[in-house]
Amino acid sequence: GENVEQHPSTLSVQEGDSAVIKCTYSDSASNYFPWYKQELGKRPQLIIDIRSNVGEKKDQRIAVTLNKTAKHFSLHITETQPEDSAVYFCAASRSNYGQNFVFGPGTRLSVLP
Amino acid sequence: DTGVSQNPRHKITKRGQNVTFRCDPISEHNRLYWYRQTLGQGPEFLTYFQNEAQLEKSRLLSDRFSAERPKGSFSTLEIQRTEQGDSAMYLCASSLGQDIQYFGAGTRLSVL
Numbered sequence: 001g002e003n004v005e006q007h008p009s010t011l012s013v014q015e016g017d018s019a020v021i022k023c024t025y026s027d028s029a030s031n032y033f034p035w036y037k038q039e040l041g042k043r044p045q046l047i048i049d050i051r052s053n054v055g056e057k058k059d060q061r062i063a064v065t066l067n068k069t070a071k072h073f074s075l076h077i078t079e080t081q082p083e084d085s086a087v088y089f090c091a092a093s094r095s096n097y098g099q100n101f102v103f104g105p106g107t108r109l110s111v112l113p
Numbered sequence: 114d115t116g117v118s119q120n121p122r123h124k125i126t127k128r129g130q131n132v133t134f135r136c137d138p139i140s141e142h143n144r145l146y147w148y149r150q151t152l153g154q155g156p157e158f159l160t161y162f163q164n165e166a167q168l169e170k171s172r173l174l175s176d177r178f179s180a181e182r183p184k185g186s187f188s189t190l191e192i193q194r195t196e197q198g199d200s201a202m203y204l205c206a207s208s209l210g211q212d213i214q215y216f217g218a219g220t221r222l223s224v225l
Contacts, residue, residue: 004155006155032211034213034214036216042218043117043204043216043217043218043219044156044204044216045216046213046214046215049213089155089156091155100146100158100161100169100171101146101148101156101158101214102158103155103156103157104155105153105154105155106153106154106155
């Protein structure tokens with residue numbers, strides 16, 4: 001089955017700097033890769049996603065890149081703000097087979113003022 | 114709030130008791146998922162429904178766990194003879210077809 005690894009487990013950056021979180025997956029059939037942000041005590045919320053037919057997607061300060069050959073994808077947050085502090089989870093799924101997500105273990109991002 | 118709704122938000126029970134959680138998905142979402150999340154980990158898939166049909170179950174879903182979605186709308190997750198290892202956050206998500214999954218706030222289960 002699919003296995004998703006995520007690094008780093010914790011990340012501290014100064015406000016205004018960039019943050020990068022990397023995930024690798026094992027199932028070459030996976031074709032949908034969402035990123036969720038979870039603040040303490042709250043529900044996971046989708047912040048960006050990418051499908052396997054594109055290599056990069058951007059939404060304001062957030063971007064995701066996908067390398068299908070190497071089976072890894074990354075989340076990039078630019079101009080970080082204190083409200084970006086949260087746990088970020090990547091996930092992988094095969095959208096034509098149930099689409100249950102396999103999540104990574106999460107990255108705790110702290111943006112220091 | 115028109116998002117995914119889960120009840121109760123918190124449940125404390127004694128080992129050996131049965132518990133039941135409810136999830137109300139976003140209206141017209143035909144897919145409903147259950148996940149379990151323990152502290153410091155990502156959500157782990159348990160099971161999913163398309164309308165009223167339960168199409169996939171994880172190996173994590175032991176025979177003490179059962180889920181239903183009788184009318185293709187709300188779903189219930191029951192855990193029988195709870196064990197301390199069942200303590201976790203149980204998350205529900207819904208989607209319209211193969212679209213984005215929207216999560217509920219979860220039910221936190223504590224087994225004493």
